[in-house]
Amino acid sequence: MFGLELRDLTKAYGDQLAADQVSLSIPHGAFVCFLGPSGCGKTTVLRMIAGLETPTSGSILLNGKEITDQPANARRFGMVFQSLALFPHLSVGENIAFALRLRGEDPRRRKERVDELLELVRLPGLQSRAISQLSGGQRQRVAIARALAQEPPVFLLDEPFSALDAKLREEMQNELRTLQQRLKITTILVTHDQREAMTMADTIVVMGEGQIQQHGPPVDIYRRPVNRFVADFIGASNLLAVEVLDGHTVRYGAIPLRVAAACGPGGAAATLAIRPEDIILSRTAGGGANEVAGVISLVRDMGAYVEYRIDCQGQDILGVSTPRDWIGAAVGEIAHIRLPVESCQVLGR
Amino acid sequence: MTLSPRVLLRRGFLALIALFLAAPLIVVISVSFNATRRMSFPPTEFSLRWYRTFFSDYGWMASLERSLTIAGLAALVSVAVALPITYALWRYQAKAAAVLAGVGGALFLIPGVVAALMLSAFWGVTGHVGRLENVVLSHAIVLLGIPLSLLMVGFRTIDQAQVEAAYTMGARDSDAFRMVVRPAMTPYILCAFVFVFVLSINEYLIAYMVAGFTVQTLPIRIFANMRQGYEPTMCVAAVIFMVMGFSAFALMSKVADLPRLMGRTRPLED
Amino acid sequence: MTAAGVSIASTASGHGRMRDRWVLAGLLTGPGLYIAIMAIVPAFLMVQLSLAHREVGGLWSPGFELTQYRQLATPLFARIMGFSLLLALTGAAICVSLAFPAAYFITRMRRRAQVAWLVFLLGSLSLSEVLIVFAFQVLLSTSGTLASALNAVGLLAPGASLYPNFPAVLTCLVYLLLPYVILFFYPALSQLDPEMEQAAATMGASRVSTFVKVVLPMMRGQILTGVLLVVIFTFGAYLTPLVLGRPPQWTIAIHINNAAMGAGNLPLAAAYAVAVVAFMVALLALTRILSQRKAVEA
Numbered sequence: 001m002f003g004l005e006l007r008d009l010t011k012a013y014g015d016q017l018a019a020d021q022v023s024l025s026i027p028h029g030a031f032v033c034f035l036g037p038s039g040c041g042k043t044t045v046l047r048m049i050a051g052l053e054t055p056t057s058g059s060i061l062l063n064g065k066e067i068t069d070q071p072a073n074a075r076r077f078g079m080v081f082q083s084l085a086l087f088p089h090l091s092v093g094e095n096i097a098f099a100l101r102l103r104g105e106d107p108r109r110r111k112e113r114v115d116e117l118l119e120l121v122r123l124p125g126l127q128s129r130a131i132s133q134l135s136g137g138q139r140q141r142v143a144i145a146r147a148l149a150q151e152p153p154v155f156l157l158d159e160p161f162s163a164l165d166a167k168l169r170e171e172m173q174n175e176l177r178t179l180q181q182r183l184k185i186t187t188i189l190v191t192h193d194q195r196e197a198m199t200m201a202d203t204i205v206v207m208g209e210g211q212i213q214q215h216g217p218p219v220d221i222y223r224r225p226v227n228r229f230v231a232d233f234i235g236a237s238n239l240l241a242v243e244v245l246d247g248h249t250v251r252y253g254a255i256p257l258r259v260a261a262a263c264g265p266g267g268a269a270a271t272l273a274i275r276p277e278d279i280i281l282s283r284t285a286g287g288g289a290n291e292v293a294g295v296i297s298l299v300r301d302m303g304a305y306v307e308y309r310i311d312c313q314g315q316d317i318l319g320v321s322t323p324r325d326w327i328g329a330a331v332g333e334i335a336h337i338r339l340p341v342e343s344c345q346v347l348g349r
Numbered sequence: 350m351t352l353s354p355r356v357l358l359r360r361g362f363l364a365l366i367a368l369f370l371a372a373p374l375i376v377v378i379s380v381s382f383n384a385t386r387r388m389s390f391p392p393t394e395f396s397l398r399w400y401r402t403f404f405s406d407y408g409w410m411a412s413l414e415r416s417l418t419i420a421g422l423a424a425l426v427s428v429a430v431a432l433p434i435t436y437a438l439w440r441y442q443a444k445a446a447a448v449l450a451g452v453g454g455a456l457f458l459i460p461g462v463v464a465a466l467m468l469s470a471f472w473g474v475t476g477h478v479g480r481l482e483n484v485v486l487s488h489a490i491v492l493l494g495i496p497l498s499l500l501m502v503g504f505r506t507i508d509q510a511q512v513e514a515a516y517t518m519g520a521r522d523s524d525a526f527r528m529v530v531r532p533a534m535t536p537y538i539l540c541a542f543v544f545v546f547v548l549s550i551n552e553y554l555i556a557y558m559v560a561g562f563t564v565q566t567l568p569i570r571i572f573a574n575m576r577q578g579y580e581p582t583m584c585v586a587a588v589i590f591m592v593m594g595f596s597a598f599a600l601m602s603k604v605a606d607l608p609r610l611m612g613r614t615r616p617l618e619d
Numbered sequence: 620m621t622a623a624g625v626s627i628a629s630t631a632s633g634h635g636r637m638r639d640r641w642v643l644a645g646l647l648t649g650p651g652l653y654i655a656i657m658a659i660v661p662a663f664l665m666v667q668l669s670l671a672h673r674e675v676g677g678l679w680s681p682g683f684e685l686t687q688y689r690q691l692a693t694p695l696f697a698r699i700m701g702f703s704l705l706l707a708l709t710g711a712a713i714c715v716s717l718a719f720p721a722a723y724f725i726t727r728m729r730r731r732a733q734v735a736w737l738v739f740l741l742g743s744l745s746l747s748e749v750l751i752v753f754a755f756q757v758l759l760s761t762s763g764t765l766a767s768a769l770n771a772v773g774l775l776a777p778g779a780s781l782y783p784n785f786p787a788v789l790t791c792l793v794y795l796l797l798p799y800v801i802l803f804f805y806p807a808l809s810q811l812d813p814e815m816e817q818a819a820a821t822m823g824a825s826r827v828s829t830f831v832k833v834v835l836p837m838m839r840g841q842i843l844t845g846v847l848l849v850v851i852f853t854f855g856a857y858l859t860p861l862v863l864g865r866p867p868q869w870t871i872a873i874h875i876n877n878a879a880m881g882a883g884n885l886p887l888a889a890a891y892a893v894a895v896v897a898f899m900v901a902l903l904a905l906t907r908i909l910s911q912r913k914a915v916e917a
Contacts, residue, residue: 052817072820079821085814089836098832099822150822355826359724366721370743370797373754380757430653433646443643445651452654458899460855462872463892466879467661470668470889490657522642544745551747554857558880568749572858575753584757587750595742607737608730612806617730 002063003028004049004154004186009058011044018044020210021058026203028063029184031177033197036207037233042190043158045207049188050156051075062153078147079156082163084139086131092118092142093127099150117145120179137168144176148183155180157189161196173200194234198222206230222275228347231273238279238317240272242346250346253313257290259344271347278343279319281308282336283327290339292317296329310337374591381584403585409570413589416567419481420550423488424542430489431496431541436530439504440512450501453493461554464491469558479563484556488549495548496541502610503537504530536605543597551590669889679886687890696891700898703870706785706860707853710792711846714800717793719842722804723834726811737802744798752862755791756782759863787863795859796852800845807841808834840910847906854895871895 009022019041026032034042047053049060051072059068067075076099086095094101096117097110105113118124121141126134134142140160147155157176161169177200180187191197197204198218205215208229214221225231232239242250242257244266249256252272259272285291294312301307306326309316319337321327329335352360384396403409431453437446456464468487472478512525520528553568561569567586574580601607608617672682690696725736758765759781769775781787811834819829835842857872871891879888 050817050821052820072817073823073825075821076823077821079818081814081818083812083814085812085818087815087818087833087837089839098819098824102823102828102832146818147821152821156821363721363724366717366797367739369794370739373751373758373794374743374746376758377750377754426653430650434650437643437646441639441643443647445643445647449647449651449654452658456658458851458896458903460851460872460895460899462855462857462875463665463895464855466875466888466892467665468657469879470664470885471657471661473885474664486657490654493654544741547745551745551750553747553749554876558876568747571747571753572749575749575756575862583753587753590747590750591742594745595738598738598741598745601741602734602738607734608809611737611802613726613809615810615812617733617809 003030004188005061005064006045006049007059007061009045009048009060010056011041011048011053012056017041017210019048019055022207022210022212023058024205024212024215026186026188028186030202031180031187031200032189032203032205033201034188034190034205034207035194035197035234036192036213038192040207041210042205042207044210046156046158046188046190049154050077050079076150076152077154077156078150078152080140080143080147080158080160082159084143084160086139086143086146088131090131091127092123092129092131092134095131095142096127096146096149098146103150113149117149120148121145122175136164137172140164140172141175144179148185153186155185155187157187159191160189162191162193169196176200206233208233225273225345225347228271228273231271231345231347236276236318238272238274238276240274240315240317242270242272244268244270244346252292255292257339257344258341259346260342261346273345273347274339274343276307276318276320278340279317280338280340281310281319281321281325281327281329282338283329283333285336286338288338290341290344291336292339293334293336296331296333296335299329299331301326310335312337377584377587378591381581381588383581386581399581399585403582406582409582409586412565412567412570413586415481415564416550419484419488419556419564419566420546422482422485423492423549424545426485426489427493427545428496428500428538428541431493431500432538435497435500435504436526438501439507450497453497456491457494461491465555465558468555472559479560481560481564483559484564484566487555487559488552489545491555492545492548495544499541499544499610500534500537502612503534506609507533537610540601540605540610543601547594547597550593665889665892668886669893671886671889673884673886687886688894690887691890691894696894699869699871699874700894702868703854704850706789706792706868706870707850708846710789710796710853711849713789713793714796714849715842715845718797718800718845719804719838722801722808723830725801726805726809737805740798740802744802748795748856748858751795752791752858755787755794755863759787782863783865783868785864785868788860788868791859791863792853792856795856796849799852800849803845803848804838804841807838811837840906843906843910847902850902851899854899 004026006022006024006026009019010017011019022041022045034045036042044053048055051067051070051074055068059066061067062075078099087098090098093111093114096114097105100110100113114127115124118126121144123138123141123145126138126142131139131142143160147157161172164172173196176189180200189196189200201218203215204218204221206213206221206229214226214230221230221234225234225237228239231237240252242252245251245256246266247261249258250270250272251257257272285293292312294310294317296308297311297316298309299306301323304323306321306323308319308321308329310319311317317337327335379392381399382395382397383392384394384398434446434449434453437443438450459467468483468491472483472487477483507530511529550566551568553566553572556564556566557569557572565573567590571583571586574583601610667681668679669687670683670685671679672684673679673686725733728736760766766775766781769781775781815833815837816829819833824832854870855872856870857876860868860870861873875888875891875895878884878891
């Protein structure tokens with residue numbers, strides 16, 4: 001297989017499992033984001049891929065070849081560290097040429113490559129600057145250029161943009177995505193920021209408690225979360241405790257709700273997940289299926305959208321409406337919400 | 350798991366360093382337990398004879414007591430001088446405090462013998478010679494750099510926001526110091542005290558040059574004996590130094606975060 | 620020294636600033652006086668002393684003459700300083716090349732092991748020079764183990780002594796300084812971001828080349844300052860060369876002491892001392908220049 005493959009990758013620290021049987025195939029040229037809360041094991045997996053951490057068990061294959069026992073300096077996967085780890089005693093150019101110097105490239109070739117890379121990250125002419133003279137965004141670009149200098153088979157980034165302010169972060173995200181598509185290099189980025197993952201990745205790998213919870217295209221992850229963890233971690237979700245009635249119906253309190261597909265046998269407890277923007281609000285009861293009445297408990301007009309909460313049988317349900325569709329209800333009014341069948345995901349507990 | 354050659358090499362190197370540093374101490378300790386008067390290693394027969402002699406000798410005991418007094422007072426003085434300076438530096442960023450701390454630090458640049466000469470000339474001019482307090486005040490100034498740097502490390506661990514929070518809850522300067530600063534600083538103050546104490550008790554040259562003829566400290570007495578030839582009780586005195594020094598620092602490691610005290614700020618897992 | 624720190628110190632009102640001033644005066648007057656009297660005055664006194672007129676019987680009278688400084692221009696003084704520097708630089712080379720890797724390894728240990736090493740180093744660093752010299756005397760004595768062992772393998776003639784000589788002085792100095800230098804390197808090396816070394820590894824650097832190309836150059840200033848530390852200490856060392864060396868191995872410290880305590884020529888001792896301090900300041904300036912050259916701020 002062409003690309004990177006992880007097989008049952010496990011890392012234990014004492015009796016703590018930082019990574020638990022992580023298996024994944026990453027095709028050549030893909031952009032993958034490992035997404036999860038802090039301590040979920042995403043950085044551990046990235047460091048095992050880089051060769052900076054030795055797996056307790058499992059294996060890593062690159063283009064079908066086993067590389068599990070190769071040290072980091074034999075793998076030469078370019079990596080951008082969270083702290084960037086630029087060498088303060090070297091200039092920008094010397095930092096970028098570091099790998100080339102180790103490989104014994106001649107000075108002329110090195111200079112060419114540095115110029116080329118600085119061009120690529122849009123910092124032409126800065127090779128003789130000291131690292132301390134650069135701004136945050138410039139350092140970021142130098143770190144990226146340095147990691148790409150050796151033309152690595154895999155490009156790794158560990159929360160590279162977490163120190164930047166929001167505007168610069170977005171700019172760097174777009175730039176990185178464009179760069180990656182141009183170079184067609186297999187890229188793995190670790191982040192806890194779901195926006196970052198959604199905007200850049202071909203594939204998002206959601207990690208929790210050392211395990212892969214779900215992986216797939218960003219929209220799939222958002223639209224069809226496979227479990228409570230993913231539904232809760234990605235975006236805002238209403239998670240309602242329900243009881244399964246049959247293959248297409250669940251019971252929420254006393255109200256039966258039709259769903260796309262219910263899992264588990266009749267009588268089993270389950271969770272119904274529905275995104276706030278899928279909820280349809282109206283003043284009057286339509287008389288159709290999947291309708292629930294409640295009292296509006298909060299309204300927040302955010303300008304671009306209106307957020308509201310409605311108290312249904314003691315549980316607050318969060319909804320979002322576009323300004324155009326907003327019914328103008330006030331706190332304390334009784335209203336009705338409809339949960340469209342195709343938007344109701346039933347997840348196992 | 351077998352050890353790689355690299356790990357073996359590293360351990361071997363560190364073991365050699367440890368051996369080098371421990372060897373003279375081991376020799377002195379074992380000789381101190383030797384029964385014979387002759388200095389011989391390895392010792393032939395175990396005995397506590399020289400310990401009994403040492404502890405019943407008036408001269409040795411007087412020197413020990415004198416050294417302990419000097420060290421205790423010197424440590425007290427130098428911590429008492431360093432504390433307000435470092436506090437003023439941390440709390441008010443006062444220029445004057447920075448200058449004073451700078452002078453204290455610059456004393457480190459002066460070789461021991463020069464400091465000893467300066468201070469002996471000073472006491473000579475004042476006409477106040479051969480007194481115990483000369484040694485106390487001289488040790489306190491020469492060793493001032495130690496409490497200065499240790500207390501600065503300590504103050505740096507206190508987040509200014511904690512003090513600000515105390516103010517917002519109605520604390521005055523003195524309250525903030527008592528309730529926020531002092532508890533955080535106690536281990537550092539203790540460590541600075543112990544450090545100066547241990548170095549003062551071991552110091553020879555300055556003590557000798559400012560008051561050596563009349564105030565015979567333990568190191569001065571050991572050296573005087575050394576010049577007259579070998580005496581097994583000297584080994585006992587030496588062992589007492591070692592026990593005091595090593596136990597003081599072992600104690601310090603219990604009350605304070607030693608790696609942090611020695612300048613590590615990066616977190617260190619257990 | 621952030622602006623934020625200043626702003627909390629003084630609530631913008633003039634009243635608050637006034638009070639801060641009183642508090643500062645209260646805090647710093649005592650320490651200031653103590654430092655002025657015990658450090659600044661003796662320093663001036665020493666300079667004055669070096670220019671004073673020497674009287675018979677260990678006395679002196681204030682004056683302004685360069686008699687003592689003329690003695691500094693003699694070959695004897697040059698030889699003493701030259702030897703002191705040779706001893707210091709040899710010691711520095713040995714100390715730094717042992718202490719740097721040792722400190723590097725120690726900073727990468729687990730906490731318990733690190734604390735144990737720190738206690739051990741602090742304990743041995745605090746031991747009196749008197750004690751160490753005495754221990755070395757015992758260790759190197761004719762009847763000692765080392766001599767007998769060397770006798771047995773035929774490396775040392777029977778009855779010959781392992782001291783006083785240059786290697787004995789050098790070994791003892793290295794012993795005295797090694798814990799200092801290791802502890803001096805400790806903070807900087809423990810601060811070194813492990814990601815720096817990992818970054819080098821992802822670019823293909825082996826452990827050795829990471830150490831040589833990343834760790835060493837980043838610590839250049841520290842290493843130079845470590846050398847300076849050894850030089851300062853060696854120039855101040857008195858007992859080691861006195862007991863373990865012969866007169867040709869006597870450093871400047873012994874000559875200062877002899878002039879002051881033995882010959883009763885305080886002005887000469889003071890002139891020697893001023894020269895030594897001037898030399899140290901020059902060395903400090905030199906290390907500053909060397910460590911800043913080609914460093915970060917371009």
